Amino acid sequence: MYPTINTDYCKGCNLCVEVCPKTVFTVGKNLSQRGYFNPVVDYREKCTNFRLQKGQKILCEICWLTCPEHAIEFI
Amino acid sequence: MEFFDFYRKDRWPHQFCPGCGLGTVMNSLYKAFSDLNMDLKNTVFVSGIGCTGRVPGYINGDSVHTTHGRPIAFATGIKLARPDLNVVVISGDGDLFAIGGNHIIHAARRNVDIKVIAVNNATYGLTGGQLAPTTPHNMITTTSPYGNKEHPFALSELVAAAGANYVARWTTAHPNQLVNSIKTALTTPGFTFVEVISQCPVNFGRRNKMGDPVYHLRWIKDHSIPLSKVTFDMKSPFDFMDIDFKGIYTIGEFVKRDRAPYGKTIETENNILRPPKE
Amino acid sequence: MLSPGRYFLSGNVAVAEASLLAGCRFYSGYPITPSSEIMEHMAARMEKEGGVFIQTEDEISAIAAAIGAGMTGTKSMTATSGPGFSLMQENIGYAAMTETPVVIVDVMRGGPSTGQVTIVAQGDVMQARFGSHGDYENIVLSANSVQELIDLTIRAFxxxxxxxxxxxxxxxxxxxxxxxKVEISKDIENVDFNQVKIPDVPEFRPLGRGNKLAITGLTHDERGYPITTDVNVHRTLVTRLVNKIKNNEKMISDVEIINPEAKNIIVSYGISSRAAYPILKKRRDVGLFRPRTLWPFPESKAKDVFEDKNIITVEMNLRGYDLEVERVARKYGSKNFRNIKIIGGEVPTPKHIMEVLEVN
Structure with missing residues (x-):
């Protein structure tokens, strides 16, 4: 289980980059269709939900809780 | 409950600026509700005017967007008329404490069974970043271009002194603690109050060298200290609230008590009017 | 609740009792002379009837709480006087925008500002209609006796x-x-929510019943979603809000008309209209047009009365209802207007009216 960014909602505030303790996200460099620099999930293997389990339980959701746009989903 | 059972999907994405702390508050509110398994059907969300006042409009349940500063008064009416409903007020600092300051202290005194989530972004965001009663000392807004000459309100301390049953202050940099506090507030009878220090990068941060939401969030995180970790001598709680660029927010649970909530009084037996003579 | 029969009541007590008869189960108020007795009486009586009484911290929260209770489908009321009525204006506009039923009793006293606290006046007539900002219509009733206060309180609900x-x-x-002396009749008709279907009035849905209401004072579409930049949404909404009252004026308006054929017509309302009755007994050439519903102006009833007449308005303010009377009466060919305007607390007497009539 790792986070993905929904580009329909993301407004490129980069708060997920700031709050993630494992630096899963990095600041984006490409302009999205809506005109924002969306962050990228670069190191999904670092995510706690990916590393520590194989099941569907969410262990850490600080990025999901902080994201003001509800753009982060765990898949 | 899924996220879009709680919020109206047809109104998403919301209108708030990129990086606004209100989104975090909305996530925390949803999380608290879904963790508690509360029914949206029995809950009414009331708000006033301002950016925060628009939050209940996105909730997929009953929401009342009232006039400026009066959500507490409307909520009192709704709660007393339908005591079985949960009434949650979500509003901003300017709405609740500037124009509506009178109502909140009296509701806390009366201990009406309403739950208040006050989002404190230290400015009037919707109108363009004017001076709010919560703007820290020396900070720059559009109506204090040379720095704020006034001292800010200590919201949580004020409500605690007015007699609320539960008072907590968290920031958008502490979402997990915020979720827990909202849960406690929703389940505690009587007047409960959760203050959230939130970032407003566009209209407040931009004028104070924090235009990037990341910098603003970092500033909030660096300038907040849990009550348990307060080590230096504290003359009064107000010393903490006189924050400027060097100052600090105390965060944590301020009050947890069990005063009886406002309810129906005792039935009276005496007749005021005599029946007509037959 | 009062059982049917004869009683000897003061105006304020009558309003309080009549509201209970009308089904009012929520009262919020703030003490202000001369309306305080309504609140005192409600405090004593409301909880026995199973309702809610609350003394709020100011008039703004009094009306806000009453509107909030109204949204849950509870018949609610607040009472106030001059300065408090001014404070309530914003939320009266809010109730009109969100289409929430609420009854406001304004016990008029001398103004402006604190004015004459215990003295009678009729200076709030225009404020009652035009007090809040923007385009809206509201219904304003005016009583001239304690009996009528009872009847009109029930009608107001x-x-x-x-x-x-x-x-x-x-x-x-x-x-x-x-x-x-008042009489409470055996058959009081209380209209319930959604009982009467009126064009342009949508179905009332209370809060807390799973209706997923989005109530807002912003310009909104039929879902309740705020849409403030669309010309048509605003036009549709506000036109409907105005039309639901304006187009149903015939249904609302209630006027006491005596001797409509007479050449001289006295137009008066409230306490000042009581000066007209002794004259009507004496003189055949004097008639009376006394609206119990001040707003919307009872134009449908005015046509027959105002045709080419000498109009004498009697009221206790300097600028008030005479403007509206003149506007309507001119449409029907009346040209001679005289206004008796007495302020300061003196109630108009037949003598005042006779002086004007004799000049003719």
């Missing part, structure tokens, strides 16, 4: 529920303290 609109009942300092 019915109208507010039927039209989903705030209804203002104008009493005054004199009526409030006046003790008169």
């Amino acid at each position: 019915n109208l507010s529920v039927m039209f989903r609109n705030p209804v203002i009942l104008l009493s005054d300092a004199e009526l409030a303290r006046m003790i008169e």
